Amino acid sequence: MKKIDEFEGNFAWMSNFSDHSFRDEDGVLWRTVEHYYQAMKTINMVDRGRIWSISTPGQAKRIGQEVALRDNWDDLKFDFMTNGVMLKFLQNKGIAELLDSTKGYSLIEGNWWHDNIWGDCNCPKCENKPGKNWLGKILMLIREGFSNE
Numbered sequence: 225m226k227k228i229d230e231f232e233g234n235f236a237w238m239s240n241f242s243d244h245s246f247r248d249e250d251g252v253l254w255r256t257v258e259h260y261y262q263a264m265k266t267i268n269m270v271d272r273g274r275i276w277s278i279s280t281p282g283q284a285k286r287i288g289q290e291v292a293l294r295d296n297w298d299d300l301k302f303d304f305m306t307n308g309v310m311l312k313f314l315q316n317k318g319i320a321e322l323l324d325s326t327k328g329y330s331l332i333e334g335n336w337w338h339d340n341i342w343g344d345c346n347c348p349k350c351e352n353k354p355g356k357n358w359l360g361k362i363l364m365l366i367r368e369g370f371s372n373e
């Protein structure tokens with residue numbers, strides 16, 4: 225199967241860092257999926273607010289590494305990620321069409337930062353670790369949902 229294995233350059237819109245804002249179920253406007261995902265890690269509203277208001281997704285990620293995790297985050301994180309990515313594509317028609325146009329391609333979040341949960345790290349150290357590629361899988365699920373509409 226043909227594949228797209230880097231969410232950069234022409235495919236940067238697939239990344240959670242991409243500049244596509246969306247509103248969640250409570251009407252809160254998030255700058256990026258990364259902001260939303262990092263904020264959902266905690267139920268501390270002050271920390272959530274810090275993440276919400278910070279300008280870049282990289283900064284949001286850094287704050288997210290310091291917050292007190294909510295109960296069962298490891299079980300919940302897949303649902304929040306799926307929800308954030310879904311809302312992003314539902315509310316940004318242009319990239320929803322782009323996603324649809326990748327039909328027939330396997331989507332793999334190749335990376336160099338040792339993320340083998342959401343993606344698949346390409347560094348020599350991780351060579352023999354299969355990446356679970358959950359972000360790629362979520363994108364492919366959403367793509368399938370769109371084409372069934």
Ligand SMILES: [Zn+2]
Pocket residue numbers: 336337338339345346347348349350
């Ligand atoms: Zn690695």
